[in-house]
Amino acid sequence: MRLIIMGPPGAGKGTQAKFIAEHFGIPAISTGDIFRRNVSEGTPLGVEAKRFMDAGEYVPDEVTNKMVRNRIEEDDAGPGFLLDGYPRTLAQVEELDGMIRGTGHQLDAVVVLTVDQDEIVNRLLQRAQVEGRTDDTEDVIRRRQELYTEQTEPLIGVYRDRGLLVEIDGMGEVDEVTRRVFKALDVVPES
Numbered sequence: 001m002r003l004i005i006m007g008p009p010g011a012g013k014g015t016q017a018k019f020i021a022e023h024f025g026i027p028a029i030s031t032g033d034i035f036r037r038n039v040s041e042g043t044p045l046g047v048e049a050k051r052f053m054d055a056g057e058y059v060p061d062e063v064t065n066k067m068v069r070n071r072i073e074e075d076d077a078g079p080g081f082l083l084d085g086y087p088r089t090l091a092q093v094e095e096l097d098g099m100i101r102g103t104g105h106q107l108d109a110v111v112v113l114t115v116d117q118d119e120i121v122n123r124l125l126q127r128a129q130v131e132g133r134t135d136d137t138e139d140v141i142r143r144r145q146e147l148y149t150e151q152t153e154p155l156i157g158v159y160r161d162r163g164l165l166v167e168i169d170g171m172g173e174v175d176e177v178t179r180r181v182f183k184a185l186d187v188v189p190e191s
């Protein structure tokens with residue numbers, strides 16, 4: 001199973017990604033989490049990524065692509081994976097196509113969580129307090145949303161044209177959103 005979860009910053013991708021990945025027994029691969037881990041460990045990748053992340057900008061494609069390629073070549077991703085936060089640009093879509101083609105598999109579905117913009121800002125400001133993320137200040141949040149609209153939203157059309165898009169209303173309780181995702185993916189709930 002090879003899945004992507006998309007949606008604007010604060011749409012709840014990470015939360016839903018964990019439930020979906022667990023259900024299918026595949027790793028949830030979050031590029032943001034990998035970058036943050038590298039930042040906190042002070043690796044060269046982390047040092048490189050931090051200045052972009054703190055400004056709410058995208059880390060350059062060549063850095064991000066290489067990182068994802070290495071990650072999906074790991075053993076646990078053999079049966080599949082759920083990508084959270086990648087691809088974010090059209091160039092990354094092409095790159096991912098190549099990576100998946102190389103494994104002889106194909107992408108199964110792209111889940112998009114749709115949410116209300118005001119709700120997102122509130123969620124992100126709350127998360128900033130809880131997690132202490134340095135990229136959750138109001139200016140940076142605005143920049144990240146702008147970039148999403150400019151560079152990432154166009155990917156929705158690409159995947160819709162390929163018949164892979166699964167659009168989910170991301171508003172409401174976490175459990176409710178999970179139920180919608182599973183229903184759309186034809187998953188029978190466990191009792």
Ligand code: AMP
Binds near residue numbers: 052056058144
């Ligand atoms: P996220 O946790 O997915 O919101 O990602 C946090 C930050 O990591 C983003 O604002 C970017 O700076 C960087 N990042 C994560 N994924 C990507 C990606 N696919 N392309 C470029 N930058 C990324």
